Amino acid sequence: MTSATTAPGTRASAAPVAGGNAxxxxxxxxxxxxxxxxxxxxxxxxxxxxxxxxxxxxxxxxxxxxxxxxxxxxxxxxxxxxxxxxxxxxxxxxxxxxxxxxxxxxxxxxxxxxxxxxxxxxxxxxxxxxxxxxxxxxxxxxxxxxxxxxxxxxxxxxxxxxxxxxxxxxxxxxxxxxxxxxxxxxxxxxxxxxxxxxxxxxxxxxxxxxxxxxxxxxxxxxxxxxxxxxxxxxxxxxxxxxxxxxxxxxxxxxxxxxxxxxxxxxxxxxxxxxxxxxxxxxxxxxxGLRPEKLGSPTASAALATPVGFALRLHRGMLTGFGAGLFLMGAMYGSVLGEAEDMLQGIDEIEEALARLGGASVVESFASMVMVVLTVVAAVYVVMAALRPRAEETAGRAEPLLATGLSRSRWVGGHLAVAMGGGTVVLLLAGLGFGVAGAASTGDAGLLPDLVGAALAYAPALWVTAGVAVVLFGWFPRAGQAAWIVPVYAFVVGYLGQILQFPGWMNNLSPFGHIPRLPAADLDWTPLLLLTLVAAGLVWLGLAGFRRRDLDMK
Structure with missing residues (x-):
């Protein structure tokens, strides 16, 4: 036990001395x-x-x-x-x-x-x-x-x-x-x-x-x-x-x-x-200035599962991307009715649209815009697939994995939300694109065509998630390299069509193997192959994560 005394005639300070440099x-x-x-x-x-x-x-x-x-x-x-x-x-x-x-x-x-x-x-x-x-x-x-x-x-x-x-x-x-x-x-x-x-x-x-x-x-x-x-x-x-x-x-x-x-x-x-x-x-x-809301005294049954817990962590970002892509699709869809007049006379874009095929300029232009929408959806997938790395480096993964939760089920929950959420985001983008496009052109048949064109890119998103989990599982410090996939897809898949990049460059991207609907015909073979590749990458990434040590905090 200690005590402090003050000299006679002095006053004890009740607060820190003012005047510090903020x-x-x-x-x-x-x-x-x-x-x-x-x-x-x-x-x-x-x-x-x-x-x-x-x-x-x-x-x-x-x-x-x-x-x-x-x-x-x-x-x-x-x-x-x-x-x-x-x-x-x-x-x-x-x-x-x-x-x-x-x-x-x-x-x-x-x-x-x-x-x-x-x-x-x-x-x-x-x-x-x-x-x-x-x-x-x-x-x-x-x-x-x-x-x-x-x-x-x-x-x-x-x-x-x-x-x-x-x-x-x-x-x-x-x-x-x-x-x-x-x-x-x-x-x-x-x-x-x-x-x-x-x-x-x-x-x-x-x-x-x-x-x-x-x-x-x-x-x-x-x-x-x-x-x-x-x-x-x-x-x-x-x-x-x-x-x-x-x-x-x-x-x-x-x-x-x-x-x-x-x-x-x-x-x-x-x-x-x-x-x-x-x-x-x-x-x-x-x-924070905003007081924290008190949660429920008991967890729901879904929150006690890996997928439910991951969905709880991702729901804000998933909601934001879904709403944003729906609006983005609607904005692009609103100009479909004017696409032919807007692009008329621009030789390079007309040539790019002609290479895509399609019965009309509207279909060809829509297939180019779809690349932009799917790349934005791929941004969500990369962020969601790399969330386990953020949980690991923050020290929150270790106490979870100290329970009966296996590593594969923990990462699998995040991957399920990343891949399933990416598909939902694609659906919303196609829905907004289709609704606005059908309204601007007066062609109601564009709605199912554009929704289907968006969903066709789902296997490419799954491959993107697979690349992220492979990096997380085997080379966690290099996980940010997964961003190369959506960036490369945009540069080659969108700008490359206009600037006439060599065809082999497009083949290096999983998005380059997707049929350019609605301008092209649907081909199931590349979609099935990309799905198998995605499954193989997920298996490989999980195998790597099971074999390495966690970053301990």
């Missing part, structure tokens, strides 16, 4: 975050840069003739197409830069926002959820250091991307793609990224879970895109001014080169970041 240790945490993201951030930035430069460079052949560009501009002037791309003002110019900005900014701004959200939640909420933040803050680290470091890394990543985009596009030497417009184009992406990074700083304060913080921020991105699409298709564009994506599009790179809409993004980002810092002082480390 940002102490921020510089060290920034270096640590950059060290942890030394692979992730270059991959993100490199993919966004390469995708933009490849698309811009392809315009040399896609729109080699001024008449091709004029046809593309004329075909884009419809409410449905404006909802997918951007405001009509871009169509007053038929230069390469204007076409690039119109077609790309709305799409890539979403991806930049996704990168920024994941950076912030990874270095704030994820650190608290795993307990590392509490350990770090027990040293000489200020209460705001983690959030400040995360935002600093997001800012740095967006600025690097902006400068690389500006330099890369200028270096292409395309007609109408000048240095001034390229700077506006690059910093438009950075502005969008900063807004959504600051939004993530706010959502990270409300929930105690990383997935909840990321999901709420991604929902904001979805709402921003929907407001932008509704505003641009409506004519007056009023709703677009409620969206950060609408702001950056109205910088009009290569057309007007406005900088002031980007200042709106900066003001919004500063306001949201400040709110994040203030809200972080009103909660405990590891907790």
């Amino acid at each position: 940002l102490a240790g921020t510089r060290t945490l920034i270096r640590f975050a950059l060290r942890r993201d030394r692979v992730r951030l270059p991959v993100w930035i490199g993919a966004l840069l390469l995708g933009t430069l490849t698309t811009a460079n392809s315009f040399r052949t896609l729109y080699s003739d001024p008449q091709d560009r004029a046809n593309a501009v004329a075909g884009a002037d419809s409410p449905a197409n404006l909802a997918l791309s951007g405001p009509r003002h871009y169509l007053t110019d038929d230069g390469f830069g204007s076409i690039l900005s119109h077609q790309m900014i709305g799409f890539t701004a979403v991806l930049v926002g996704l990168m920024s959200v994941l950076v912030v939640t990874r270095h704030t909420r994820a650190e608290e959820e795993t307990g590392r933040a509490e350990l770090v803050r027990s040293t000489v680290v200020g209460r705001h250091a983690h959030l400040a470091a995360a935002l600093s890394v997001a800012v740095l990543a967006n600025l690097v991307l902006a400068l690389l985009l500006a330099l890369g596009l200028t270096g292409l030497g395309l007609e109408g793609v000048d240095a001034a417009g390229s700077l506006v184009y690059g910093f438009a992406h950075a502005a969008a990224g900063l807004v959504f990074a600051a939004v993530a700083a706010v959502t990270a304060q409300f929930t105690a879970h990383t997935r909840g913080a990321s999901g709420a921020a991604l929902a904001v991105i979805g709402v921003a895109y929907a407001l932008r699409a509704a505003g641009d298709s409506g004519g007056d564009g009023a709703l677009s001014w409620l969206s950060p994506i609408g702001w950056v599009q109205r910088s009009y790179p290569y057309v007007d080169n406005r900088w002031w809409p980007l200042l709106l993004c900066l003001v919004c980002a500063v306001a949201c970041a400040a709110a994040g810092f203030v809200l972080s002082t009103r909660r405990d480390v590891g907790a």
